[in-house]
Amino acid sequence: MQPSRFVLTGVGIGVALSAAVQLYLTDSELAAAEQVKLWLTGSLNGRGWEQAGPLARVLLSRCPPWCGRAERCARSAWTPTRPPRSASACSAPSSA
Numbered sequence: 001m002q003p004s005r006f007v008l009t010g011v012g013i014g015v016a017l018s019a020a021v022q023l024y025l026t027d028s029e030l031a032a033a034e035q036v037k038l039w040l041t042g043s044l045n046g047r048g049w050e051q052a053g054p055l056a057r058v059l060l061s062r063c064p065p066w067c068g069r070a071e072r073c074a075r076s077a078w079t080p081t082r083p084p085r086s087a088s089a090c091s092a093p094s095s096a
Contacts, residue, residue, distance in 0.1 A: 021040070025033045038045055 021036070025036060028036070035046065
């Protein structure tokens with residue numbers, strides 16, 4: 001796929017989804033529309049522990065790899081016998 005077609009396809013999908021959200025906001029009840037508006041602006045107002053549970057599971061399942069990578073980065077970046085390495089030693093491995 002050509003890069004320009006890829007970008008234009010993404011823009012078109014984004015516009016279509018934005019129109020779907022606007023349609024939902026105009027046709028829904030007031031309380032539901034207000035919740036959607038808060039969610040779209042990034043607010044966590046009105047969220048409870050039932051929404052925090054799945055987020056906590058995801059974060060805790062991902063934390064050990066992040067902590068291990070941070071520890072390896074700290075060890076490889078500086079030791080008393082050699083100068084610091086570049087920041088690329090701490091970057092995530094590429095999946096290419």
